[in-house]
Amino acid sequence: MRLSAILIAVAGVTMATPALAQDWFLYENETDNFTVNLPAEPMMENTTYYLPSGKATSARIYTARGDEGVYKVTVVDYGGLTERDKANAIKEAADEIRHRPGETTLDEFGFFEGADSQYMQTSNPDGTRSYIVVAYLPERSGIPKLFIAEGITPPGNVIAGIFQNSLGWVDSFGTRIRYQRDVEGNRYRVIPDAGGAPLRNRVP
Numbered sequence: 001m002r003l004s005a006i007l008i009a010v011a012g013v014t015m016a017t018p019a020l021a022q023d024w025f026l027y028e029n030e031t032d033n034f035t036v037n038l039p040a041e042p043m044m045e046n047t048t049y050y051l052p053s054g055k056a057t058s059a060r061i062y063t064a065r066g067d068e069g070v071y072k073v074t075v076v077d078y079g080g081l082t083e084r085d086k087a088n089a090i091k092e093a094a095d096e097i098r099h100r101p102g103e104t105t106l107d108e109f110g111f112f113e114g115a116d117s118q119y120m121q122t123s124n125p126d127g128t129r130s131y132i133v134v135a136y137l138p139e140r141s142g143i144p145k146l147f148i149a150e151g152i153t154p155p156g157n158v159i160a161g162i163f164q165n166s167l168g169w170v171d172s173f174g175t176r177i178r179y180q181r182d183v184e185g186n187r188y189r190v191i192p193d194a195g196g197a198p199l200r201n202r203v204p
Contacts, residue, residue: 024066028170029170035166035168035169036167037163039065042073044061045060047059059074059076059077068153069154070151071152073148077144078145089146090116093146097122103122105123116136118133119133130151131150132148133148133149133167141177178190
């Protein structure tokens with residue numbers, strides 16, 4: 001896949017949380033349906049995302065810098081693509097990462113907050129490390145988007161790993177999106193937490 005981008009300032013919505021490190025906060029973007037912990041307000045790039053098949057679709061890249069690292073979330077629109085494209089979204093994005101220069105040191109599939117997710121770590125040729133999660137929400141969410149979060153830091157910077165695991169999702173009303181499975185394996189959305197509090201008030 002290839003990305004061509006034009007940098008513009010982002011007008012995102014943020015919500016303060018207990019700091020992971022000095023000045024870190026929970027960034028919330030209801031337009032692109034995600035939340036993530038960041039060290040600074042991100043900039044947003046409008047971009048074109050190319051699938052291996054050559055198909056093109058729109059995407060946004062949100063980038064923040066701080067704590068010796070670069071932290072990015074790429075949100076790719078899959079609404080106009082085929083069901084096959086959607087089914088292969090995670091695999092194709094992960095394959096692109098696997099073929100980068102450097103070494104993939106972690107590559108595991110997971111089920112985080114109800115979203116199919118690929119967790120990856122890479123050692124890069126310039127000596128930095130990347131902490132990556134590629135995720136796609138269930139079809140029933142009505143949000144046909146691929147999410148790629150990547151923190152790039154010097155070796156030993158544990159904050160990037162915390163960033164990797166902080167990715168979450170919200171609907172257009174700012175309510176946290178979270179799914180669980182019933183005994184038959186079907187996914188259902190969880191709105192309140194076990195104590196009855198709205199999930200949007202909890203840090204993922």
